[in-house]
Each structure stands twice: as structure tokens, then as C-alpha cells.
Amino acid sequence: MAGSGSASENSYVDECQERTKGYLDRINAGFGATFGTTSLTLTPKNGKSKVDRYVGKVRDRYDDGERVYLVVTDRLSAFDRALAEIPFKGAVLNMVSKWWFEQVGHIIPNHIVSSVGDASVPMHSNVTVGKRCKPFPIEFVMRGYITGSSGTAMWTHYAKGCRDYCGIKLPEGMKKNQKLWENLITPTTKSDEHDELISPERIVAEGWMTQEHWDVCSAAAKAIFALGQKLAVERGLILVDTKYEFGIEESTGTIMLIDEIHTPDSSRYWLADSYEARIAEGKAPDNIDKEFVRLWYKDHCDPYKDEVLPDAPRELLAELSRRYIMLFEIITGEKFPFPAVGAVEEWAKAAGLDN
Numbered sequence: 001m002a003g004s005g006s007a008s009e010n011s012y013v014d015e016c017q018e019r020t021k022g023y024l025d026r027i028n029a030g031f032g033a034t035f036g037t038t039s040l041t042l043t044p045k046n047g048k049s050k051v052d053r054y055v056g057k058v059r060d061r062y063d064d065g066e067r068v069y070l071v072v073t074d075r076l077s078a079f080d081r082a083l084a085e086i087p088f089k090g091a092v093l094n095m096v097s098k099w100w101f102e103q104v105g106h107i108i109p110n111h112i113v114s115s116v117g118d119a120s121v122p123m124h125s126n127v128t129v130g131k132r133c134k135p136f137p138i139e140f141v142m143r144g145y146i147t148g149s150s151g152t153a154m155w156t157h158y159a160k161g162c163r164d165y166c167g168i169k170l171p172e173g174m175k176k177n178q179k180l181w182e183n184l185i186t187p188t189t190k191s192d193e194h195d196e197l198i199s200p201e202r203i204v205a206e207g208w209m210t211q212e213h214w215d216v217c218s219a220a221a222k223a224i225f226a227l228g229q230k231l232a233v234e235r236g237l238i239l240v241d242t243k244y245e246f247g248i249e250e251s252t253g254t255i256m257l258i259d260e261i262h263t264p265d266s267s268r269y270w271l272a273d274s275y276e277a278r279i280a281e282g283k284a285p286d287n288i289d290k291e292f293v294r295l296w297y298k299d300h301c302d303p304y305k306d307e308v309l310p311d312a313p314r315e316l317l318a319e320l321s322r323r324y325i326m327l328f329e330i331i332t333g334e335k336f337p338f339p340a341v342g343a344v345e346e347w348a349k350a351a352g353l354d355n
Contacts, residue, residue, distance in 0.1 A: 010236055010272075012236060019329070023322060024322060027325075031314065040344065040353075042064050042353050043353060058075050060073060066132075067129055067131070067132065068111070069129055072093050072128065072260075076293070077265070078303070079304055083309065087318075088325060089265075090125075092324040093260060093263040093324075094125060096328050096331060098128070101257070104227060104228075104257070107227070108223075108255065108256065110257040111249070111257070124347040127344065132249070133258050135245060135259075136190075136213065136217065137189060138188070138217075140218065141188055141243045142242050144225070144229060144241060145179050146177070146178050147241070152195055155176050155177075158170060165186060213248075213255065217244075220246070232269065232331075237271065237272055237327075237331075238272050238285075239262065239269060241267065242262055244259075245257075245258050264323070264324050264327050270288075271287075288326060289323070292316075293317070297312070
């Protein structure tokens with residue numbers, strides 16, 4: 001049962017908590033030397049005149065005509081804007097995703113490749129080499145609990161009186177952080193500016209996706225989330241909610257899971273052993289995600305409307321980095337391999353990808 005981790009699971013979480021507290025000096029030394037907006041010079045392939053570059057909220061995407069290169073930066077994104085840079089965040093996201101992609105590969109193919117043409121490409125902690133896919137313009141948001149503070153969060157809308165959420169009828173009397181009666185899929189449109197809630201019926205009726213594509217992707221999203229919850233609780237965690245993205249591989253027409261999976265950026269994690277007690281006491285669950293940073297900004301400004309936002313305290317950002325690293329260690333069972341910073345360009349050169 002979610003929220004009732006075993007003693008061994010809880011002791012391992014506690015062990016990771018204590019060990020990662022010893023990383024704070026290393027984390028603080030990483031400020032100012034992190035992966036921000038790195039611009040790579042890559043060699044175009046397949047007759048392309050240039051390598052297309054797309055700068056996202058967190059990931060910078062390069063398309064050389066043969067493969068796609070996702071550089072996962074240390075940018076922290078929330079409220080539809082970049083807030084700060086978190087040391088080693090990009091490496092955590094990339095390596096956590098890699099681990100999860102391997103666990104769910106039997107459910108649906110994913111976009112990760114390990115080679116370009118016949119040449120092996122050594123992996124970089126912040127880089128994913130992927131197949132060229134056309135993304136669906138929908139984010140598949142899975143929720144196991146009613147919670148959140150963002151503009152699209154289920155609790156945000158429920159607290160304002162909304163009882164029809166993405167076409168789902170919500171009952172009266174629900175409490176924040178309560179477990180839902182079942183896992184719910186609550187899609188949003190995918191946008192660099194502002195994601196919008198949308199129902200499955202509208203997605204098909206308005207031509208965002210075909211019914212067939214929706215059926216394949218939604219079934220995969222539900223299966224991946226259920227497996228993610230199972231593996232998370234075995235590690236003393238609750239996978240609360242997450243989002244998935246899917247696309248069609250251009251060369252084969254195969255639907256694939258793309259982007260990231262079950263990272264602390266795309267997902268919300270709570271500590272399982274303390275969940276029930278804290279809810280009974282009217283407290284928020286212990287979390288390992290960026291929610292506490294979101295709440296700091298909401299307490300100190302209007303992050304949606306204010307043109308200039310205050311700088312979050314350095315210790316707050318360092319604590320977020322520690323929590324991300326701790327999540328990596330809890331999930332994978334491995335100690336975090338602190339990467340060398342500022343080496344994406346050197347990686348491209350060593351892999352023979354630059355001009």
C-alpha cells in the first residue's frame with residue numbers, strides 16, 4: 001500500500017538522506033560552473049545545410065538530420081519561466097531518465113540510441129542521443145493524488161470550485177494531497193508559453209491527435225505510471241504525479257516515448273513512510289521535488305505576472321540540488337557520479353560530431 005514502506009526501505013531512504021547532506025560543499029562549488037545555455041557546433045547530416053537548434057525550458061535540442069541531441073541544462077523551470085540554475089540538476093535528470101527508460105522499455109519503445117551511424121557515441125551525463133521523432137502536441141499528465149500549486153494543478157482548480165477537470169467529474173469533499181480513487185490521465189496542450197488543460201474528447205475532436213494515436217499513448221501512459229508507482233514504493237517513495245511525452249519516429253512511423261521520464265522535474269515524489277502520519281496531522285507530505293521552491297516564489301512574488309523575480313536564497317537552491325541527487329541515489333541504488341562541469345563541447349568533439 002502506498003505510504004507504508006518497509007523498515008528496510010525507510011532505512012535506505014534515511015541513509016541516502018544523510019549521505020547526500022555531505023555533498024553540500026560539492027554542490028555549492030558547482031554554482032556558476034553549471035550547464036546553462038550551451039551552444040554546440042555540430043556537423044549537419046543527410047544533406048541538411050545546418051543543424052537546427054531549439055532552446056526549451058530546460059532542454060536544448062539539436063537536430064543534425066540523422067539524430068537528435070538533447071542537452072539537459074541545469075535550468076530550473078516553473079510557472080512557465082526559468083527561475084534559476086541548480087548545480088548538477090541536468091545530470092540528475094538525464095541519468096534518472098536513462099534508468100527509467102530501461103525499466104519501461106517493454107511497454108513502449110523509446111527514442112534513446114547509443115550510436116550515430118556506425119560510430120559509437122560515448123555518453124555524456126547531460127546529453128541524450130535520440131531518434132528523430134515528431135512529437136505529439138500533448139503532454140500526458142498522470143495523477144495519483146490531488147495536489148499541486150501551479151496554474152494547471154488539479155488542487156489549484158479544485159480549490160477554486162472546479163469539479164470538471166479535463167473531462168473528469170470530481171466529487172465534493174476532497175482534501176489536498178489525498179489519494180485519488182484511481183490513477184487519472186489529465187492531459188495538457190504542449191506549449192513553451194503556457195500549457196492548457198484539455199479533455200481527451202477535445203484532443204481528438206480538435207485534431208490534436210487521432211483517436212488511434214490517443215488510445216496507444218494513453219494506454220502506455222497508464223501502464224508506465226502504474227509500474228513507476230510500484231517501483232517507487234519498493235524504494236520508499238510515492239510517485240505522486242508525472243507527465244509523459246510521445247512522438248512518432250520519422251523513419252518508421254513507430255510511436256515512442258520521448259523527452260524524459262519520472263525525473264524530479266517532470267514528477268512529484270513523496271516519502272512513503274511519513275505520508276499517512278503527516279496527512280493525519282494536517283501537514284504536507286515530505287517531498288523530493290521542486291515544490292518547496294515553487295512555494296517560496298509564490299510567497300515572495302507573483303511568479304506568473306511579475307516581470308522581475310527575486311533571487312531565491314542560495315541555500316534553498318543547494319538544498320534542491322541535494323534532493324535531486326538524493327532521488328537519483330534512492331531510485332537507482334547507486335551513488336551519484338558527480339560529472340565534470342562545462343564539458344559538453346568537449347564531448348561533441350570527442351564523439352566526432354563537431355565541424
